[in-house]
Amino acid sequence: xxxxxxxxxxxxxxxxxxxxxxxxxxxxxxxxxxxxxxxxxxxxxxxxxxxxxxxxxxxxxxxxxxxxxxxxxxxxxxxxxxxxxxxxxxxxxxxxxxxxxxxxxxxxxxxxxxxxxxxxxxxxxxxxxxxxxxxxxxxxxxxxxxxxxxxxxxxxxxxxxxxxxxxxxxxxxxxxxxxxxxxxxxxxxxxxxxxxxxxxxxxxxxxxxxxxxxxxxxxxxxxxxxxxxxxxxxxxxxxxxxxxxxxxxxxxxxxxxxxxxxxxxxxxxxxxxxxxxxxxxxxxxxxxxxxxxxxxxxxxxxxxxxxxxxxxxxxxxxxxxxxxxxxxxxxxxxxxxxxxxxxxxxxxxxxxxxxxxxxxxxxxxxxxxxxxxxxxxxxxxxxxxxxxxxxxxxxxxxxxxxxxxxxxxxxxxxxxxxxxx
Numbered sequence: 001x002x003x004x005x006x007x008x009x010x011x012x013x014x015x016x017x018x019x020x021x022x023x024x025x026x027x028x029x030x031x032x033x034x035x036x037x038x039x040x041x042x043x044x045x046x047x048x049x050x051x052x053x054x055x056x057x058x059x060x061x062x063x064x065x066x067x068x069x070x071x072x073x074x075x076x077x078x079x080x081x082x083x084x085x086x087x088x089x090x091x092x093x094x095x096x097x098x099x100x101x102x103x104x105x106x107x108x109x110x111x112x113x114x115x116x117x118x119x120x121x122x123x124x125x126x127x128x129x130x131x132x133x134x135x136x137x138x139x140x141x142x143x144x145x146x147x148x149x150x151x152x153x154x155x156x157x158x159x160x161x162x163x164x165x166x167x168x169x170x171x172x173x174x175x176x177x178x179x180x181x182x183x184x185x186x187x188x189x190x191x192x193x194x195x196x197x198x199x200x201x202x203x204x205x206x207x208x209x210x211x212x213x214x215x216x217x218x219x220x221x222x223x224x225x226x227x228x229x230x231x232x233x234x235x236x237x238x239x240x241x242x243x244x245x246x247x248x249x250x251x252x253x254x255x256x257x258x259x260x261x262x263x264x265x266x267x268x269x270x271x272x273x274x275x276x277x278x279x280x281x282x283x284x285x286x287x288x289x290x291x292x293x294x295x296x297x298x299x300x301x302x303x304x305x306x307x308x309x310x311x312x313x314x315x316x317x318x319x320x321x322x323x324x325x326x327x328x329x330x331x332x333x334x335x336x337x338x339x340x341x342x343x344x345x346x347x348x349x350x351x352x353x354x355x356x357x358x359x360x361x362x363x364x365x366x367x368x369x370x371x372x373x374x375x376x377x378x379x380x381x382x383x384x385x386x387x388x389x390x391x392x393x394x395x396x397x398x399x400x401x402x403x404x405x406x407x408x409x410x411x412x413x414x415x416x417x418x419x420x421x
Contacts (some may be wrong), residue, residue: 023056031081083372117325118291123349125341164238164380168421175419186218187211224408227415236414238421240378256290256350256372261339262307262369263297266361270294271310273362278318284365287323289372291351295339296328304328362391387413 027037040059060074060213188216190210191198198207230236256278262270274292281287294311311326318324329342340356348354353375355368367386374384390402 024051025055026056054180065258065296074080081274115322117293117327118350119348120346120351122345125345164421166421167238171419171421175219175222178222182218182221183211183215186214220244220412221366223415223419224411225415226418227411227413230414230418231411236418239417240374240381240384243390248377250286250289250369250372251376252289253352254289254372254376255351256353256355256356256368257293257343257347258290258368259293259308259340259343260357260359260361261297261336262359263336263339264300264303265298267303267306267310270307270359271314272358274324275318276362277357277365277368278314278324278362280365282318282365285370286365286369290323292320293325293343293347294324294326296326297332297335297339297345298328303325320419358374 024041027040032040040056057074062075089279143162181353187207187210191203191207194203194206196203198204258281260274278287281290295305296304296307298307307328308326311324315321315324327343327346329339332338334341337390344354353372355363355371357363371384371386375381378384387403389409390398393399393402
């Protein structure tokens with residue numbers, strides 16, 4: 001643990017004077033009326049300079065100054081000074097959620113702080129076993145499991161996963177054969193133009209690297225070709241949107257969490273994108289089916305303060321209290337995957353679906369609601385991914401990437417769907 005001098009305090013200064021100066025600067029940062037500031041300053045002077053900061057928190061806490069740590073008792077008062085009174089539109093459920101989270105006030109008082117997050121609803125996150133690694137064993141496993149576990153009277157019932165898995169395996173096997181055949185053909189030509197026909201160690205290593213890299217290029221080629229054929233044809237028999245009512249009503253139980261993990265990001269840009277997404281979802285008329293979470297892993301204290309201020313400002317602007325939540329993780333382990341894992345363990349049980357946004361992502365309400373409707377109409381699907389597009393880029397390379405995603409992004413997206421289903 002390190003102890004640093006406060007700004008403006010020099011070594012050798014009187015400790016009592018330093019504490020008084022620190023309290024004065026602290027009061028200056030709090031939005032107080034002149035009379036209230038004078039009253040607090042007078043009450044602090046009577047506590048003794050050694051306990052000036054504790055006296056300040058006691059004075060702010062008022063009737064809540066019952067805690068061993070006076071800073072806990074003043075939390076509600078400082079939140080109220082910073083963000084104003086609780087919103088009139090909070091319903092009984094939101095008030096109950098806030099009361100559960102109100103560790104600073106306990107059961108005292110009749111006013112509640114802001115709802116940063118819903119109450120915890122922990123769920124197990126034990127990983128499922130992978131199963132056999134042998135591809136032939138995995139190929140036969142669904143058939144053997146079906147014979148063993150499915151009763152005779154429902155043996156003819158349709159598999160909720162449809163036939164995606166079987167036909168997907170066939171398509172990926174075709175892709176693998178095409179890649180290997182094309183790579184072998186190209187490597188054979190490459191060997192013929194080498195001086196020693198690949199018989200030396202150096203040429204053999206060169207051919208191995210050539211085959212590896214060409215196989216990668218071949219995968220992209222056949223993906224683009226498949227996408228081209230799908231787009232020319234206009235559709236694919238396994239496109240899930242063919243079996244979904246894109247105007248269907250979203251069931252009330254089909255709640256969706258829209259989560260945005262961030263870490264030391266540009267706060268203004270993050271909140272602007274989140275606001276655009278939230279307002280677009282609100283216009284879709286199904287906003288009661290969605291909750292938004294900002295999951296912060298920021299390590300910089302100034303950034304965390306800016307995130308909190310921006311979150312409160314956003315909620316006030318769009319009426320998002322109780323719909324837009326903010327959580328800062330204390331134990332920042334496993335980076336982004338750990339951040340999502342922590343959310344799923346704490347609140348994943350409250351939702352049927354989850355949409356994960358990047359810090360610079362913006363999604364339209366129509367796209368988000370369409371994803372939920374597609375998933376509702378296709379319960380056998382595990383993940384549905386949209387085709388990302390870059391927007392608002394500034395540098396030359398980023399502009400080239402933005403142009404590329406607009407031109408041939410749909411081609412590769414259609415090809416990836418064809419091979420992977």
